[in-house]
Amino acid sequence: MQQTFLMIKPDAVRRGLIGQILSRFESKGFRMVAGKFMVISEELAKKHYHEHEGMPYYHDLITFMTSGPVFAMVWEGENIVNLARLMMGPTDPERATPGTIRGDFATLVNRNVIHGSDSIENAEREIHLFFSDSERINK
Ligand code: IDP
Ligand code: MG
Numbered sequence: 001m002q003q004t005f006l007m008i009k010p011d012a013v014r015r016g017l018i019g020q021i022l023s024r025f026e027s028k029g030f031r032m033v034a035g036k037f038m039v040i041s042e043e044l045a046k047k048h049y050h051e052h053e054g055m056p057y058y059h060d061l062i063t064f065m066t067s068g069p070v071f072a073m074v075w076e077g078e079n080i081v082n083l084a085r086l087m088m089g090p091t092d093p094e095r096a097t098p099g100t101i102r103g104d105f106a107t108l109v110n111r112n113v114i115h116g117s118d119s120i121e122n123a124e125r126e127i128h129l130f131f132s133d134s135e136r137i138n139k
Contacts, residue, residue, distance in 0.1 A: 005126035030077035
């Protein structure tokens with residue numbers, strides 16, 4: 001059974017989309033094992049997005065991700081890393097087909113409503129960046 005890290009970004013929290021987005025993962029048959037409503041620090045945002053340092057959008061990304069509360073989560077299920085990415089749709093909502101989360105709820109690449117780990121290795125890293133082992137429910 002795989003676990004992945006998902007995060008509802010500040011734009012989606014502000015727009016009141018948490019429930020609709022979570023319900024898609026619940027309906028799919030996945031299980032939330034940890035969740036935290038939080039404002040992330042600049043330090044945590046920079047660690048999370050370290051691969052993007054130096055990109056032209058990096059500064060805006062860090063400012064945006066720390067601009068308001070996010071809902072950070074760990075979810076569990078068969079092949080969830082890949083399946084959650086498919087459910088989210090591509091990074092740029094302009095290329096996301098209707099039926100995907102970004103296809104249905106977003107229009108701009110810098111306001112694309114959700115983060116999801118892109119590999120099993122990154123899922124591990126991101127889960128441990130945001131959650132302690134005891135915060136993941138194992139029942
Ligand atoms: P992902 O969120 O689909 O994994 P990444 O390429 O890892 O996409 O990029 C991380 C985040 O950085 C994106 O979700 C988006 O918020 C932002 N981002 C990526 N590329 C661009 C861009 O070209 N312009 C503005 N923001 C971008
Ligand atoms: Mg990514």
